[in-house]
Structure formats: structure tokens, C-alpha cells
Amino acid sequence: MDLTKFKKRHPSGLLSQDFFDLDNFFDDRMWKSGLMNADFWNGKTVEPALNIKESEKGFEIELAAPGFSKNDFNITIEDGCLNIAAEKERSEEELSEDFTRREFNYKAFKRSLQLPDSIREEEIKAEYNNGILNFRLLKKEAPQKRPPKVIEVG
Incomplete structure (x- = not known):
């Protein structure tokens, strides 16, 4: 039995999950990594x-x-x-x-x-x-x- 990795396709068909996960980009990278932290965006220094x-x-x-x-x-x-x-x-x-x-x-x-x-x-x-x-x-x-x-x- 051969295993093949499943590649989720973007609705446009242009982007695969391996290249750029547009569906989860803002959720994962912005919220979970802390970039949406209030101090980062409201002009306070870090x-x-x-x-x-x-x-x-x-x-x-x-x-x-x-x-x-x-x-x-x-x-x-x-x-x-x-x-x-x-x-x-x-x-x-x-x-x-x-x-x-x-x-x-x-x-x-x-x-x-x-x-x-x-x-x-x-x-x-x-x-x-x-x-x-x-x-x-x-x-x-x-x-x-x-x-x-x-x-x-x-």
C-alpha cells in the first residue's frame, strides 16, 4: 500500500496547502503567534x-x-x-x-x-x-x- 499526502486545494485551484495556506493564514499566523496582540498594533513599544x-x-x-x-x-x-x-x-x-x-x-x-x-x-x-x-x-x-x-x- 502506498501513502500519498493529501493536498488541499484552494477554491481558486491555484494554491495548494503546501505552498500557502490562505484559508488559515490570518488565524494561525496573526492570532496564535501574537501579532494581533493589542500592544503590537496600538502604537505601544514592545x-x-x-x-x-x-x-x-x-x-x-x-x-x-x-x-x-x-x-x-x-x-x-x-x-x-x-x-x-x-x-x-x-x-x-x-x-x-x-x-x-x-x-x-x-x-x-x-x-x-x-x-x-x-x-x-x-x-x-x-x-x-x-x-x-x-x-x-x-x-x-x-x-x-x-x-x-x-x-x-x-
Whole structure:
């Protein structure tokens, strides 16, 4: 017995399910994948993914921000909070006798992280490479414990 995969045909007869599932495209890809999420469509910014690794010496933070350049970032520290913001705008226009083509793209995000008291804020380093914004945060040296002092009652 030979098994043959069933190919659902689009009513127009032009598209098979293997090539492009027009019947379920919006249901599966838009609703189930989260593209129809209210935050995505109502102009709110979406927070980029973030990894935080801790070691004895400090923390390493990786923030996924593809498509930006170093100059697009605004990074500040205020009241013990690391504030990361990026904004990029691009527009292109092509004029011809027969048509005008205009394209634009805008993307932005803001992310804030409360820093622990054990971080040396003045030594925070940031580097952007291949779409990943890396931070290196060094910990302060822990104060050495002193032996308890005995006070005699007089």
C-alpha cells in the first residue's frame, strides 16, 4: 500500500496547502503567534528580550536590539535605575512621472532596570555588536566583617 499526502486545494485551484495556506493564514499566523496582540498594533513599544547573568565579579546583561546602530541608543543611570531607550526612523521617497513611492519605518523601545546597591554605577560599560547590546556591571567589594566589639557595662 502506498501513502500519498493529501493536498488541499484552494477554491481558486491555484494554491495548494503546501505552498500557502490562505484559508488559515490570518488565524494561525496573526492570532496564535501574537501579532494581533493589542500592544503590537496600538502604537505601544514592545520591550526587547533580556538576559541577565550573575557571577562573583558582577553582572552581564544582554539586550536583543537588532536593526539599530550605536548612535540610536540613549542610556542613562538615574536614582539607581539603568534606563535604556532607542529610536530609529527611516523614510524613503521615489518620484517618477507615473507614480510616487513613499516608505517609512519607525521603531523604538524603552526599558528600565533597577540596579542592586552592590553595583559600581560609575564603571558600567555598554557595547553594541551584531544586534545585541551588552552591559558589564561590576560589583562593589563586600565590606570585610569586623569581629564583634565587646563593650563592658560600667
